[in-house]
Amino acid sequence: MSDNALMDKPRITDPPPPTVSLARRRMPRWSPALIALVSAGLGIGVGNVAGWQSQTQWGLIAALLFVVITYAVTSLVEDTRQAKDRLATSVVWVCFAVAVVPLVSLAWTTVNRGAKLVDGYFLSHSMGGMTNLEEGGGVYHALLGTLEQVGLATVIAAPIGLLTAIYLVEYGRGRLAKAVTFFVDVMTGIPSIVAGLFVLAFWNLGLGFGPSGFAGSMALAILMMPVVVRSTEEMLKLVPNELREASLALGVPKWRTILKVVLPTSIGGITTGVMLAIARIAGETAPVMLLVFGNPLINPNPFSGAQESLPLYVWNQYKLGNAAAIDRAWAGALTLIAFVMILNLLARGIARWKAPKAAGR
Amino acid sequence: MENSRTSTAAPPEPPDDPGPAPVKGQAVHPGDKIFRGISRGSGITLLVIMAAIAAFLSYRASLAISKDSVNFLTAFEWNPQGDPPAFGIGILAFGTVVSSVIAMIIAVPVAVGIALFISHYAPRRLAAPLGYVIDLLAAVPSIIYGLWGALFLVPYLDGLTSWLDQFLGWTTVFEMSNPGSPARSIFTVGILLAVMILPIITNVTREVFLQSPKMYEEAALALGATRWEVIRTSVLPFGRSGIISASMLGLGRALGETMAVATVLSPGFLFTLHLLDPGSGTFAQNIAAKFNEADEFGRDALIASGLVLFVITLLVNGAARYIIGRRKEYSGANA
Numbered sequence: 001m002s003d004n005a006l007m008d009k010p011r012i013t014d015p016p017p018p019t020v021s022l023a024r025r026r027m028p029r030w031s032p033a034l035i036a037l038v039s040a041g042l043g044i045g046v047g048n049v050a051g052w053q054s055q056t057q058w059g060l061i062a063a064l065l066f067v068v069i070t071y072a073v074t075s076l077v078e079d080t081r082q083a084k085d086r087l088a089t090s091v092v093w094v095c096f097a098v099a100v101v102p103l104v105s106l107a108w109t110t111v112n113r114g115a116k117l118v119d120g121y122f123l124s125h126s127m128g129g130m131t132n133l134e135e136g137g138g139v140y141h142a143l144l145g146t147l148e149q150v151g152l153a154t155v156i157a158a159p160i161g162l163l164t165a166i167y168l169v170e171y172g173r174g175r176l177a178k179a180v181t182f183f184v185d186v187m188t189g190i191p192s193i194v195a196g197l198f199v200l201a202f203w204n205l206g207l208g209f210g211p212s213g214f215a216g217s218m219a220l221a222i223l224m225m226p227v228v229v230r231s232t233e234e235m236l237k238l239v240p241n242e243l244r245e246a247s248l249a250l251g252v253p254k255w256r257t258i259l260k261v262v263l264p265t266s267i268g269g270i271t272t273g274v275m276l277a278i279a280r281i282a283g284e285t286a287p288v289m290l291l292v293f294g295n296p297l298i299n300p301n302p303f304s305g306a307q308e309s310l311p312l313y314v315w316n317q318y319k320l321g322n323a324a325a326i327d328r329a330w331a332g333a334l335t336l337i338a339f340v341m342i343l344n345l346l347a348r349g350i351a352r353w354k355a356p357k358a359a360g361r
Numbered sequence: 362m363e364n365s366r367t368s369t370a371a372p373p374e375p376p377d378d379p380g381p382a383p384v385k386g387q388a389v390h391p392g393d394k395i396f397r398g399i400s401r402g403s404g405i406t407l408l409v410i411m412a413a414i415a416a417f418l419s420y421r422a423s424l425a426i427s428k429d430s431v432n433f434l435t436a437f438e439w440n441p442q443g444d445p446p447a448f449g450i451g452i453l454a455f456g457t458v459v460s461s462v463i464a465m466i467i468a469v470p471v472a473v474g475i476a477l478f479i480s481h482y483a484p485r486r487l488a489a490p491l492g493y494v495i496d497l498l499a500a501v502p503s504i505i506y507g508l509w510g511a512l513f514l515v516p517y518l519d520g521l522t523s524w525l526d527q528f529l530g531w532t533t534v535f536e537m538s539n540p541g542s543p544a545r546s547i548f549t550v551g552i553l554l555a556v557m558i559l560p561i562i563t564n565v566t567r568e569v570f571l572q573s574p575k576m577y578e579e580a581a582l583a584l585g586a587t588r589w590e591v592i593r594t595s596v597l598p599f600g601r602s603g604i605i606s607a608s609m610l611g612l613g614r615a616l617g618e619t620m621a622v623a624t625v626l627s628p629g630f631l632f633t634l635h636l637l638d639p640g641s642g643t644f645a646q647n648i649a650a651k652f653n654e655a656d657e658f659g660r661d662a663l664i665a666s667g668l669v670l671f672v673i674t675l676l677v678n679g680a681a682r683y684i685i686g687r688r689k690e691y692s693g694a695n696a
Binding site: 081082084085087088089091092093094095096098099102103105106109110159160161163164166167168170171172176177179180182183184185186187188189190191192193194195197198200201202205206222225226229253254255256258259276279280282283284285286289290311314315318326329330333336337340341344345348 | 390392393395396397399400401402403404405406407408410411413414417418420421470471472474475477478482493496497498500501502503504505506507508509511512513514556559563587588589590592610613614616617618619620624645648649652657660663664667670671674675677678679681682
């Protein structure tokens with residue numbers, strides 16, 4: 001050994017021990033793509049051999065083969081735990097694909113078949129003066145009816161919903177508040193036809209009024225109230241307590257605190273909630289069918305006489321069954337879905353724009 | 362020392378003077394009382410509406426049931442115009458329950474899969490837009506699902522139903538009485554309902570999975586678990602009650618679905634265990650289909666079936682909210 005052992009070169013005396021790699025064998029990164037290709041090919045092959053025409057069946061066989069081959073190959077190359085992990089991954093991806101397909105099909109069919117008829121004429125004329133077998137006609141009466149019924153329902157439901165939410169957040173402690181919360185939750189689940197039957201039993205059969213847009217609005221208001229209460233409650237809870245306490249400490253009475261401090265802070269979220277509720281009830285058919293009855297002519301008075309509404313229009317045209325009517329049904333469906341989607345996007349846009357910057361996801 | 366002194370001292374004398382005079386106007390502001398009263402009144406209005414729904418429906422239903430000649434809860438026919446009137450909800454209960462069960466069997470696993478996909482498997486930049494899209498899909502009106510179901514899904518499923526009849530017909534369930542009849546059956550309704558309730562269940566379940574504690578997941582990863590093992594051990598047990606309540610919310614919606622079922626189901630009113638046969642009925646669809654031709658007594662009979670539907674959905678939704686209520690962090694605003 002020399003004086004400076006660090007500067008010595010290591011002397012090779014024995015052969016080096018055999019190194020064991022600490023990394024396990026792994027499937028290469030391109031293996032899912034390869035297995036997908038193989039199973040697609042096998043799926044098409046089996047489908048052709050068995051003489052099945054439907055390409056969906058080929059796709060299903062290919063998906064099944066993909067899952068099976070992945071599991072088998074992975075448990076051979078790696079181990080069973082990894083195989084189960086890959087199985088879970090492929091199952092989850094397949095779930096997603098399975099769900100996307102009908103929803104994309106729905107959107108595509110509606111746009112495709114509905115766009116044929118939707119134009120300015122369609123949106124501004126009603127079905128007056130036409131027999132049902134003719135082509136043409138429009139949806140104006142239904143659009144007007146929907147706007148009026150939904151507008152009246154909002155006028156009824158939004159104040160009550162807002163005040164109830166204020167009660168639950170600002171005032172309620174105790175059994176009444178607990179009962180109200182529980183029943184609001186339960187009310188969100190009332191089937192729309194039950195709300196329609198109630199207004200029927202109460203307004204038409206009990207008090208003797210005939211069909212009208214207003215009766216439909218009452219049923220829609222019943223459906224709208226719990227949604228407004230829930231979303232307003234969430235928004236009010238997001239307002240920081242310091243704001244309320246600062247206002248109260250300055251001597252402002254509680255009701256003015258709520259009206260002038262809490263509500264303006266959360267007004268963006270409340271508007272969003274109300275708009276989402278509107279979008280939900282705009283698409284309700286069942287109570288409208290029972291209470292508003294349907295009318296091919298324009299009836300601008302929601303308080304007397306039958307009216308039409310967009311979803312009811314779609315249903316009535318569908319029931320007629322002939323080609324012209326089905327075309328109109330699809331066009332009406334496209335109008336309805338456009339209306340609902342625009343409301344939804346607007347509402348969510350307002351929410352994002354006006355959100356109090358709360359922590360979270 | 363200190364203690365003995367205070368323990369032997371006499372209790373403090375009550376003050377002789379009455380203290381500072383009470384400040385006037387310190388009592389509750391009248392505006393407060395009015396506002397509090399108004400908001401309390403709104404809350405009470407909601408309770409009154411619920412009670413009124415129960416009361417009016419029960420009254421009308423009792424008018425009809427009292428004249429029913431067969432047992433309302435078990436009879437298998439619907440003939441309120443008959444003499445004597447005979448109507449019962451047997452078929453309706455069967456159709457509603459079976460279609461909802463089929464919908465749940467299909468929708469719940471797929472919804473949990475999608476929720477897991479959005480929360481754990483999808484690339485992060487894709488996750489938020491995907492959640493957004495599913496939210497939008499929950500807003501599509503049911504009549505549009507019905508239109509798509511009747512005009513697109515039914516012809517599409519004709520092939521599947523004949524295949525099922527061919528290969529699985531030995532189970533009575535998948536046997537068709539007349540092979541080749543259109544697929545307007547409870548089975549198709551179940552599939553359509555599954556597509557409809559999928560967004561709702563996915564939304565609530567996704568909220569639940571996004572709130573699973575990251576510490577547990579990271580601990581599992583640190584111990585060398587694969588992604589699936591992490592999910593199996595820390596995400597799914599945490600979210601179990603959320604999944605159950607989401608499923609029940611979806612079930613509640615499936616039970617009450619009217620227009621989608623009414624467009625797809627063919628109106629024959631017969632009871633059969635062959636799920637692929639057209640015909641049968643559900644509560645809501647029966648009301649929608651028979652309402653226009655019904656006379657006053659027929660209407661009361663339909664209201665009676667509506668009352669049964671109301672009670673069922675009340676129970677299901679109450680149970681779902683009770684389960685969710687035990688975990689306060691799940692908000693119900695979007696469900």
